[in-house]
Amino acid sequence: MNDATPELDLLAQAPIDDLDVEALGVLRSLYERNDPVPRGLVERVKFAITLDDLEAEVARLQRDAVPGGLPELVSRSDELLKARSVTFTSDTVTTMVTITPVDAEAVRLDGWAAPGAYLDVELRVGDTSRHVVADEDGRFVFERVEHGLAQLILRPAEESDGGHAVITPAIEL
Amino acid sequence: MTTSDTPVGTLASRAGAAFAAYQSGDRERLSELVDLVTPILWHTVRAQRVGYDQSEDIVQTILLRLVHHAETIDDPRAVLAWLIVTAKRESWRIVRDSRRVQPLPDYEEADATPETTVDGPETAALASLEGRVLWHHVEALSERCRSLLRVVAFSDRPDYAVVAEALGMPVGSIGPTRGRCLAKLRLLLDSDPHWGTS
Numbered sequence: 001m002n003d004a005t006p007e008l009d010l011l012a013q014a015p016i017d018d019l020d021v022e023a024l025g026v027l028r029s030l031y032e033r034n035d036p037v038p039r040g041l042v043e044r045v046k047f048a049i050t051l052d053d054l055e056a057e058v059a060r061l062q063r064d065a066v067p068g069g070l071p072e073l074v075s076r077s078d079e080l081l082k083a084r085s086v087t088f089t090s091d092t093v094t095t096m097v098t099i100t101p102v103d104a105e106a107v108r109l110d111g112w113a114a115p116g117a118y119l120d121v122e123l124r125v126g127d128t129s130r131h132v133v134a135d136e137d138g139r140f141v142f143e144r145v146e147h148g149l150a151q152l153i154l155r156p157a158e159e160s161d162g163g164h165a166v167i168t169p170a171i172e173l
Numbered sequence: 174m175t176t177s178d179t180p181v182g183t184l185a186s187r188a189g190a191a192f193a194a195y196q197s198g199d200r201e202r203l204s205e206l207v208d209l210v211t212p213i214l215w216h217t218v219r220a221q222r223v224g225y226d227q228s229e230d231i232v233q234t235i236l237l238r239l240v241h242h243a244e245t246i247d248d249p250r251a252v253l254a255w256l257i258v259t260a261k262r263e264s265w266r267i268v269r270d271s272r273r274v275q276p277l278p279d280y281e282e283a284d285a286t287p288e289t290t291v292d293g294p295e296t297a298a299l300a301s302l303e304g305r306v307l308w309h310h311v312e313a314l315s316e317r318c319r320s321l322l323r324v325v326a327f328s329d330r331p332d333y334a335v336v337a338e339a340l341g342m343p344v345g346s347i348g349p350t351r352g353r354c355l356a357k358l359r360l361l362l363d364s365d366p367h368w369g370t371s
Binding site: 024 | 215
């Protein structure tokens with residue numbers, strides 16, 4: 001069948017109108033429902049970019065009772081852990097974090113990094129970021145953190161010689 | 174360089190503004206760019222019949238590639254087109270390589286496209302009447318047109334020409350004309366009494 005009818009040509013050369021936009025809108029919602037962007041993909045992309053940007057050392061998540069073994073470095077969102085006490089290890093630092101609910105909206109996060117004296121500790125939750133400095137024993141606290149996907153980035157104290165950042169996989173708070 | 178900080182405008186212009194800000198040192202704006210473009214990139218890749226997991230990899234790969242090549246993109250307003258072109262090329266490469274080597278173990282299943290599943294009972298039950306009517310006609314189009322319209326549907330009207338050109342199917346005119354694929358769909362819809370009269 002020949003598609004090249006004059007009617008089709010005319011339509012093809014005419015401006016897009018509101019009915020076209022409406023049809024495309026319906027089409028979009030069909031694809032959004034039928035083949036949605038995978039849950040967590042945006043976060044995984046951002047994580048990969050952050051890693052790349054920092055050229056950071058990547059900590060591994062250690063946890064004794066992990067269903068199905070250790071999660072992947074960039075774990076799938078449905079495997080993210082409802083963490084209570086979590087340990088991250090990397091070649092240069094070990095970090096323990098304990099998460100305690102404060103109320104329905106927030107948790108408290110107590111951390112300890114070794115060696116961790118005066119590390120700059122950044123906590124990223126969604127698009128928000130906050131910093132604390134670890135004490136001389138490597139302890140640090142975030143008193144009140146809203147729920148969400150969280151990552152820690154540990155940077156050497158400014159005066160220290162060299163060293164590089166360590167980034168943890170995202171955990172769900 | 175001046176860029177708008179307000180989230181107005183089309184997908185292409187918002188992506189361009191975020192990328193321009195990133196290029197000039199506002200690193201945080203990259204996050205906004207990722208939020209903006211991930212849906213259209215996902216559907217660009219999936220429209221080339223790439224499997225589910227590989228599609229995730231491609232979206233991640235091309236956004237990383239953008240970061241690596243950020244200085245080489247002279248016109249930040251072209252960032253959406255750059256991403257779509259790159260996504261399509263990368264998808265074709267992956268599909269071609271996987272066919273050359275061997276079908277992936279889960280290739281057939283992983284490759285279930287909306288063409289085969291949108292009519293499934295679940296979707297049919299959920300879809301509105303207009304959704305089912307529209308899908309009936311979209312299925313009658315060539316795969317090439319279907320994949321073009323799929324991606325175009327995730328952009329905004331003034332961007333259609335840019336998106337179509339990035340996909341290698343220029344609508345061949347200045348201004349937002351329909352082009353042949355959208356015109357074919359429109360012909361079908363106009364002759365269907367079940368398609369809305371609004």
